[in-house]
Amino acid sequence: MDVLGNYKSVISARSTDKDITKKSQDGGIITTLFAYALEEGIIDGAIVAGPSEEPWKPEPVVVTTKAELLAAAGTRYTISPNLNLIKEATRSYGLDRVGIVGTPCQMQAVRKAQLYPIGMRDVDDKIALALGIFCMENLSYQALEAIVEDHCNQKMESVKKMDIGKGKFTVYTERGAVSQMPLKLIHKYVQPGCNVCLDYVANLADISSGSVGSPDGWSTVFVRSMKGNAVWEGAMAADLFETKAMDQVKPGLDLVTKLATEKITKNQKNVDARKTFGLKADGTAKGLRNPYETP
Amino acid sequence: MPGRTPESRPEATPAASQPQTKPAVKPSDVIVKEKVEVVQKEEKPVADKITIGELHLSGCTGCLVTLADNYEGLFKLLDDYADLVYALTLVDVRHVPEMDVCLVEGSCCLDDKLSVEELKEAREKSKVLVAYGACAAYGNITRFCRGGQWNQPGHEAFVPISEVVDVDLYIPSCPPCPQQVRNVAVMAYLLLKGNDEQKNLATAYLTPLMQLAQRGNEACGCDLMYDVINQGLCMGCGTCAGTCPVRAITMEYGKPNVNRDLCIKCGACYSQCPRSWFNFDVMNNYEGIMDAIKGAME
């Protein structure tokens, strides 16, 4: 399978809504699409990474308004277990059409919940819009704290934005300070589960998006499923995005392909290495569990 | 009083007075005949149906109700894909018949001779034996039984059915989900009656559920620790916590925390976790497969 997954089109885009781009991480694709889908009744609500009591620690929430979407915009580089609410959204919240945003692994979880709804009663046909965000790796909250407070020497609560790009982890504070650390040093903090992850650009989302491949403030957007295509075309018709062809922007799709290939090749090696991780008494290899083969 | 009933409701008697295996199948035979005509008019190929039964052991009937919770989907299944040949209250057949797929609900009480016999008979007479629901697969809540309960205080030893018979496929969770048993039924139909392509799809789809049956009959929220987190595989998606029917799992700083006193050992969290198993060959095709299942149910 192609490292970029199946898609109908790939475009560079930016939201035309300034309220959104002020708060969004990149081109505001996710927030704009959910706001549009809410307005059009395509979804009744969306599961996003909302704020919590601790600074930069996301808490999954079900939102039904644009104001709530804006409060949850932007990337938190730590785990937001959005799937925790997927059944709840259809139950306590009574939503018939659920939107959900998540990392590639969370999109995998969504599709497994739909195809094998083992403990996911009445969920499969209620996922109306699954939006994926690109993801190279993720961090525990404590790891993020170590990076921001120990390495970048900034207080979590004083940080305005965090960003990954051009080989660096960058922290912007409310008072205008900018601290950086090389991405290479982050590796030891990455949660182990990310080292066996075989998806970079959320291949199983309806629409997936990330900054890589597009200029600053713009996003690369893959329109993947039939559902995704219908929503994207509707949003385009409503002039919610300005767009550029992927071959007209720098650094372009080649960089996306390159990073996706690097991630998947590295992690496939990790998966394979698990097979010969240990040692049996007879001198042959003893393996760890491989989720891509058997339960 | 007792003498009056048969007179006032003469239609009620045939089931009792005729041989036991046949009459109950009759209503569905009628449905088949009607259906065949319709299908021929539409010039679609007439495919045979498969036969499905539900053997009820020590379960609460929630699994059986789950099957019915497919509502019109259940009628569609029974119209086009499967004859229900055995099931408590739904089908008036007293003895375990031959069947393609036997869904077994409930754990097996070793102190109840009839349960053990029927389970073995079901194994003998079915092509595919499914542990349908958490009690059959993992013991579930019946794991906590120590006997002394009314009205069978002597019934004390309850085991997942795989302690007594070989099991082909697991459908975990308490209760299982209507959409999961529907998908298995459709896939079993494709496996037994479909063309080569459909057989391949059905095999790929059913494989992990068959592998679950091989994995063992002990389940607990602890599996998330043993087989996901301890193995360095958890990525914090929250599926397990969202799945648990008794809310025994909370997400603490991005990882599941299991309240082990609440866990009823249903196996839903682990089997739903995308890091227990993830079969790309099926998942990458999710759109087509979901459309196909939806199409089959229309």
Ligand SMILES: Cc1cc2nc3c(=O)[nH]c(=O)nc-3n(C[C@H](O)[C@H](O)[C@H](O)COP(=O)(O)OP(=O)(O)OC[C@H]3O[C@@H](n4cnc5c(N)ncnc54)[C@H](O)[C@@H]3O)c2cc1C
């Ligand atoms: C851990 C992580 C790693 C990433 N790595 C890359 C990368 O390598 N390359 C790349 O191009 N892009 C990466 N991204 C995606 C990127 O940072 C932006 O999230 C994406 O471009 C969407 O921006 P936007 O302006 O369209 O979305 P916005 O309109 O800002 O909306 C973002 C949405 O994502 C949700 N969200 C925020 N944090 C999380 C989270 N931790 N988990 C789940 N949902 C969340 C928010 O609630 C919001 O709804 C990563 C994101 C995360 C969370």
Ligand code: SF4
């Ligand atoms: S790297 Fe993979 S496993 Fe880790 S958070 Fe990102 S998508 Fe999930």
Ligand code: SF4
């Ligand atoms: S933790 Fe919940 S889902 Fe997991 S086995 Fe226990 S009861 Fe079932």
Ligand code: SF4
């Ligand atoms: S479902 Fe699996 S991967 Fe997701 S949080 Fe639970 S244990 Fe971790």
